[in-house]
Amino acid sequence: MDTGNMKWLTAVRIIGIGLLVCGVFLGVGAKTAEAALLEGFLDGFEETLGENAAAKGERVTIGNFYQAERPDSHAPIGVMQDHTHNKGEFMFSYRFMYMYMDQMRNGTHNLSANDVLKDFAVTPKNMTTQMHMFSAMYGLNDTVTLMAMLPYILKNMEHQNRAGVNFTTNSSGFGDAKLAALWRLYAFETPSIGSHRFHLNTGVSLPTGDINPTDNTPLGNNSLLPYPMRLGSGTVDLLPGLTYTGVRNDVSWGFQALGTVRLGHNSQGYKEGNRYQLNSWGAYRWAKWISTSARFNWQQWYNIKRKDGQLQTTVGPMNIPLVPTADPDRQAGKRLDLMGGVNILFPEFMGLENHLSVEAGAPIYQDLDGPQLKQSYSFWVGWQMVM
Amino acid sequence: MKHRIRILWVIIGLAIIAGPSMIHAYEVGEVQKGGTIQGHVTFLGSPPVPVQFKVDKNPEVCGQERSLMKVEVQNGFLTGAIVVLDGVEKGKPFPPQTLAGAAPGEGTFQHQGGESLGLQVHTKGCNFGPFTGVVVADQPIQFENQDSIKHILHTFVAKGQKGSILRTIHNRDIQPDHEMHLTMSSGKLKDSRMVRFACNRHDFMENWLYVVKNPYFAITDEKGQFVIDNIPPGHYTLRAWHPMLGLQEQEVQVTPGKALDTDFGFSG
Numbered sequence: 001m002d003t004g005n006m007k008w009l010t011a012v013r014i015i016g017i018g019l020l021v022c023g024v025f026l027g028v029g030a031k032t033a034e035a036a037l038l039e040g041f042l043d044g045f046e047e048t049l050g051e052n053a054a055a056k057g058e059r060v061t062i063g064n065f066y067q068a069e070r071p072d073s074h075a076p077i078g079v080m081q082d083h084t085h086n087k088g089e090f091m092f093s094y095r096f097m098y099m100y101m102d103q104m105r106n107g108t109h110n111l112s113a114n115d116v117l118k119d120f121a122v123t124p125k126n127m128t129t130q131m132h133m134f135s136a137m138y139g140l141n142d143t144v145t146l147m148a149m150l151p152y153i154l155k156n157m158e159h160q161n162r163a164g165v166n167f168t169t170n171s172s173g174f175g176d177a178k179l180a181a182l183w184r185l186y187a188f189e190t191p192s193i194g195s196h197r198f199h200l201n202t203g204v205s206l207p208t209g210d211i212n213p214t215d216n217t218p219l220g221n222n223s224l225l226p227y228p229m230r231l232g233s234g235t236v237d238l239l240p241g242l243t244y245t246g247v248r249n250d251v252s253w254g255f256q257a258l259g260t261v262r263l264g265h266n267s268q269g270y271k272e273g274n275r276y277q278l279n280s281w282g283a284y285r286w287a288k289w290i291s292t293s294a295r296f297n298w299q300q301w302y303n304i305k306r307k308d309g310q311l312q313t314t315v316g317p318m319n320i321p322l323v324p325t326a327d328p329d330r331q332a333g334k335r336l337d338l339m340g341g342v343n344i345l346f347p348e349f350m351g352l353e354n355h356l357s358v359e360a361g362a363p364i365y366q367d368l369d370g371p372q373l374k375q376s377y378s379f380w381v382g383w384q385m386v387m
Numbered sequence: 388m389k390h391r392i393r394i395l396w397v398i399i400g401l402a403i404i405a406g407p408s409m410i411h412a413y414e415v416g417e418v419q420k421g422g423t424i425q426g427h428v429t430f431l432g433s434p435p436v437p438v439q440f441k442v443d444k445n446p447e448v449c450g451q452e453r454s455l456m457k458v459e460v461q462n463g464f465l466t467g468a469i470v471v472l473d474g475v476e477k478g479k480p481f482p483p484q485t486l487a488g489a490a491p492g493e494g495t496f497q498h499q500g501g502e503s504l505g506l507q508v509h510t511k512g513c514n515f516g517p518f519t520g521v522v523v524a525d526q527p528i529q530f531e532n533q534d535s536i537k538h539i540l541h542t543f544v545a546k547g548q549k550g551s552i553l554r555t556i557h558n559r560d561i562q563p564d565h566e567m568h569l570t571m572s573s574g575k576l577k578d579s580r581m582v583r584f585a586c587n588r589h590d591f592m593e594n595w596l597y598v599v600k601n602p603y604f605a606i607t608d609e610k611g612q613f614v615i616d617n618i619p620p621g622h623y624t625l626r627a628w629h630p631m632l633g634l635q636e637q638e639v640q641v642t643p644g645k646a647l648d649t650d651f652g653f654s655g
Contacts, residue, residue: 035575039554050552061543063555068539069588086558142558187555288443351537351562 035142036063036184037200046188053190065187065197068353068386071345072252072283072291075245077357077382078339079256079279079295081147081201082243084182085139085386095133095382099375102126104324106370116371117162121315122323124373125166127157127228131175137182145182145199151175153209153231159323161218169225171213176205176232180239194248201241201258207234211268219322224311226325227272227304228373234266250285269309273302273332283343293341295359300335303369304328324371333368335375337361353386413601414477415502420643421479421617428468428611428627431654434458435631440591442513445536449513450491453591457518457631458655464611465629465653467519472603472615472639474623481505481602488514496520504599508584509533510561515584515594519630521604522582522596524573531566539587542569544579549633550595553583571598581630595630627651 039062049060065084067073075082077095085091104111104123116123135149154172161167180203189195209232214222241258260275281295307313307328315322324330339361346354360379368374437456442449459466483500487493492514499505504523508515511533522528532538538561543553556575561567571582576598586592597604605613620643626636632653639647 035555046546046552046554050547054547054549054551059551059553061553061555064541064558065555066558067587086560088559142555348537 038186071343076293076341084145089139090387091137093135093384097131099129099378101373104371105374125158130154147180149178169215175209203239205237233272253282271305275301295339297337303332335366355384422641423616423646425614426650428465430460430465434460468607469597470613479617488516520596532561543583545581
């Protein structure tokens with residue numbers, strides 16, 4: 001089969017899987033539209049809560065999942081899929097993310113360029129990633145909130161070779177599109193213990209991002225760029241997760257576990273490693289329009305399985321390893337970021353609720369199967385409009 | 388044999404689907420020599436003081452300050468108590484009536500009446516309607532927002548005599564000058580008979596409704612008085628309910644063409 005037919009076949013597969021996933025989400029969601037999934041299964045728990053609340057002259061409220069009109073009704077902007085919407089509500093979001101990486105690291109030790117160049121012909125020096133993320137959420141019913149995300153990514157990496165020559169490679173384009181369904185599990189609240197909400201994250205990432213980016217390098221024009229410069233995984237990935245959020249008076253908090261589980265190998269013959277992340281945040285509402293937040297983000301990701309057979313990995317008659325970014329066994333790592341953020345809620349305008357949020361931070365720990373570039377800092381700016 | 392099993396499954400399926408609605412459906416029909424139950428609902432003690440609210444959202448429509456009187460008592464008589472006669476399965480039609488909310492709000496609960504209650508909630512002046520009212524399960528309720536601002540209607544089914552557990556039924560935006568139709572489904576209500584309306588944007592908008600199964604109900608007036616008439620003779624359970632005070636009940640025997648006097652007394 002020629003390359004043209006392969007691409008068509010891949011496109012048809014992607015669309016087919018997308019339609020199938022959407023169909024499952026919509027179909028199952030429509031059937032269980034009446035309430036959160038665990039409602040009706042926790043009567044004993046509710047009775048106990050009710051008795052305790054009544055003793056304090058309070059009431060227990062079950063099933064209030066979305067509290068609009070608070071700046072911290074949405075998590076810090078770097079957290080995705082953090083809240084669900086009421087039936088018929090629509091939210092459009094635009095996020096801009098900037099991440100800067102510099103200096104090579106192996107494990108928890110920093111390496112100089114010369115350290116890397118002892119073993120490799122080329123070393124990365126720094127890298128910037130910019131992402132424009134467009135997303136939409138829709139409250140399909142009282143159980144399911146649908147979400148779609150499409151990123152546009154720009155990557156830039158500076159290198160140095162053994163001859164001391166610097167060069168830069170770039171890649172840009174749409175990344176992997178993501179479709180998600182957020183399933184309301186359970187929510188309860190009383191004035192004294194605050195509100196506690198749980199939802200399940202399910203989703204799928206579709207391989208719309210380019211895994212064959214090319215640029216001019218000292219090796220030649222239109223050279224295939226290594227793994228970190230690619231815009232997608234090339235595989236259909238599952239995105240399972242669980243989210244908990246809480247609010248009491250002017251304080252809010254949350255915890256989220258999300259995974260990216262790769263299915264199969266991509267058309268280049270490799271499979272990116274799975275990725276898991278834990279988010280934990282707290283926010284304080286200083287006024288009805290502003291809140292600030294602190295967030296810990298733990299991420300762990302794994303090495304690439306197999307390899308891209310078309311990617312040049314050695315150079316010269318001595319087969320010197322070309323660059324660490326082309327080695328599938330030097331991609332894994334784990335990192336803990338500390339982020340600080342601000343959420344601002346604007347006065348309602350024409351029935352629209354507008355949130356403007358920023359968040360910035362840096363790793364406080366990173367352990368890389370290097371040599372790899374370590375992250376230096378990142379920041380997010382986002383605008384969310386609820387209709 | 389297979390054919391018979393299929394027919395049996397069809398019958399079982401139809402019974403499952405139609406059964407619940409057939410068992411509880413109220414039927415309008417002629418009442419001969421109907422009886423009447425009348426009386427008063429009294430309150431002993433000091434009623435709670437009205438809750439005061441400083442309005443921070445949409446004061447131009449809602450006013451700068453609002454108060455919510457949750458227990459309204461005049462000269463020892465309780466206003467707004469719901470008195471319900473349970474067990475009547477056939478009788479008079481639902482009466483048309485309009486029940487107004489407390490000033491300065493101008494919201495009303497309007498009952499179209501007839502075969503069904505036909506509840507219409509006209510929201511005006513940041514007020515859904517009177518603090519207490521009635522609703523029928525599985526019948527559409529028309530919510531009409533006559534205000535120039537958005538309200539977020541949050542409806543709950545309440546469990547416990549005083550509604551200590553509130554479970555969300557709907558949580559919906561009602562845009563200015565718009566209307567929507569919602570139903571308090573029996574699947575959501577289960578065995579509960581209490582429904583609460585609230586607005587997520589305006590704390591003082593709060594209403595409690597009792598789930599009635601027939602038109603034999605009354606809401607006590609400012610003299611604490613209630614009258615339920617045209618009742619088919621028989622033995623029934625009479626209930627008096629107030630969302631802040633709880634539920635009382637007594638067994639009553641309605642005799643043809645006669646009036647039965649009976650009172651309820653709450654205390655606080």
